[in-house]
Amino acid sequence: MSHASVVADDASDEPAQIMIAGGGFAAVEAALALRALAGERVALTILAPDPVFHCRPAATTEPFGAWRSPSRRYGLRAIASDLGAEYHESRLEAVASRKHLVRTAAGARLPYTSLILATGARSVVGVPGAITFRDQRDVPLIRRLLGELEPEALRSIVFALPATFAWPLPLYELALLTARHARERRLATEVTLVTSEREPLELFGTQASRLVGGLLEQGGVRFRGGAVAAAVQRDRSLALADGETIRADRVVALPELRARRITGVPTRRAGFVPVDASGQVEGLQDVYAAGDVTTFPIKQGGLAAQQADVVAQTVAARLGASIKEVRAPRVLQARLLGGERPLFLRTEFDWGGQPTRATLVHADDADAAKTAKVLGRYLVPYLETLPARA
Ligand SMILES: Cc1cc2nc3c(=O)[nH]c(=O)nc-3n(C[C@H](O)[C@H](O)[C@H](O)COP(=O)(O)OP(=O)(O)OC[C@H]3O[C@@H](n4cnc5c(N)ncnc54)[C@H](O)[C@@H]3O)c2cc1C
Numbered sequence: 001m002s003h004a005s006v007v008a009d010d011a012s013d014e015p016a017q018i019m020i021a022g023g024g025f026a027a028v029e030a031a032l033a034l035r036a037l038a039g040e041r042v043a044l045t046i047l048a049p050d051p052v053f054h055c056r057p058a059a060t061t062e063p064f065g066a067w068r069s070p071s072r073r074y075g076l077r078a079i080a081s082d083l084g085a086e087y088h089e090s091r092l093e094a095v096a097s098r099k100h101l102v103r104t105a106a107g108a109r110l111p112y113t114s115l116i117l118a119t120g121a122r123s124v125v126g127v128p129g130a131i132t133f134r135d136q137r138d139v140p141l142i143r144r145l146l147g148e149l150e151p152e153a154l155r156s157i158v159f160a161l162p163a164t165f166a167w168p169l170p171l172y173e174l175a176l177l178t179a180r181h182a183r184e185r186r187l188a189t190e191v192t193l194v195t196s197e198r199e200p201l202e203l204f205g206t207q208a209s210r211l212v213g214g215l216l217e218q219g220g221v222r223f224r225g226g227a228v229a230a231a232v233q234r235d236r237s238l239a240l241a242d243g244e245t246i247r248a249d250r251v252v253a254l255p256e257l258r259a260r261r262i263t264g265v266p267t268r269r270a271g272f273v274p275v276d277a278s279g280q281v282e283g284l285q286d287v288y289a290a291g292d293v294t295t296f297p298i299k300q301g302g303l304a305a306q307q308a309d310v311v312a313q314t315v316a317a318r319l320g321a322s323i324k325e326v327r328a329p330r331v332l333q334a335r336l337l338g339g340e341r342p343l344f345l346r347t348e349f350d351w352g353g354q355p356t357r358a359t360l361v362h363a364d365d366a367d368a369a370k371t372a373k374v375l376g377r378y379l380v381p382y383l384e385t386l387p388a389r390a
Pocket of ligand 1: 027
């Protein structure tokens with residue numbers, strides 16, 4: 001899509017009121033991109049209940065000694081102030097799109113010219129009975145599991161993806177890092193990864209699957225593909241949807257994701273919000289959405305940031321800013337930790353989530369090691385200038 005087709009429909013002197021609901025990757029990237037692209041044409045407001053921006057990708061490495069990296073948290077108020085934005089500490093509850101008003105949980109009614117929904121997704125249990133790893137909040141559960149390996153002589157730990165999942169990589173990292181932890185302590189614990197994928201990380205394509213498969217094998221992680229995890233049994237084994245069981249002393253699973261429903265906003269399956277290629281919410285004028293809240297099937301920080309960039313470009317162009325291009329294909333880039341060196345994975349999708357380009361993999365590329373775990377055009381350079389809160 002090109003922005004030559006976007007007509008500037010508001011070039012008045014008054015800044016447009018842009019309301020951004022959320023305080024995660026998509027919200028912060030949208031705010032940064034809008035300030036960069038639209039300058040003083042916009043008055044920005046960030047509305048989010050949690051005044052902290054949590055960088056969740058570090059969560060998988062946190063429980064593991066040498067791999068441990070500190071949790072990264074940034075104050076939203078300070079970010080808003082840097083951007084000359086207002087910050088409202090509350091939750092978006094309802095949208096009256098015809099009146100261009102939002103209602104917050106605190107009861108305020110706030111006007112907007114354009115609204116950007118970046119409210120993310122919430123986690124629900126995906127494999128009943130398993131230890132569910134959502135993010136930093138569940139680091140103590142993994143630490144406890146690691147602590148149990150030796151005295152309890154756990155023979156078998158299974159890492160399972162739920163029947164529907166939006167980003168499998170954290171489970172691969174947890175499995176690899178746990179196997180490494182056991183190996184370093186000369187423990188005979190068997191680590192198995194159970195997934196409905198036919199091949200390891202198959203969304204990245206065949207070449208990547210082969211490399212990740214090799215990494216799992218080298219790392220001592222057994223791959224059990226084409227298997228849909230159903231629930232953990234009383235004897236702690238994992239039951240599959242087809243009735244088979246896999247022996248386990250402990251099962252760790254990722255959650256399934258659901259969107260948070262907001263009155264006045266249309267939803268599809270699991271509450272996710274349908275958008276077009278420019279990020280505009282279906283059927284609502286001047287309302288956009290980006291990140292995990294949308295129906296885009298893969299939920300990842302880098303993709304959330306790219307969706308936010310497209311929305312910011314669309315909004316800025318409508319306000320008369322000169323926008324050269326919208327990068328239509330979504331580039332999925334990821335850094336997988338747990339092997340001897342990080343593995344760098346990359347593929348492209350169209351806006352509906354279908355792969356469009358062959359996958360490139362650099363297993364041993366010096367640049368890969370330097371690549372941030374979340375890629376955001378404006379976010380990454382900006383975060384590098386900020387002190388992270390412990
Ligand atoms: C363990 C783990 C590891 C991951 N690893 C990676 C990785 O390596 N690389 C990567 O790119 N991605 C990774 N991801 C995925 C990435 O974290 C998400 O895709 C990303 O956080 C989505 O960004 P978002 O802004 O859409 O949502 P979020 O980051 O979830 O932010 C949502 C925001 O909305 C706010 N909010 C919620 N409800 C409301 C409301 N009603 N009104 C206003 N605000 C609201 C929340 O407080 C929050 O600030 C990982 C995720 C997990 C869980």
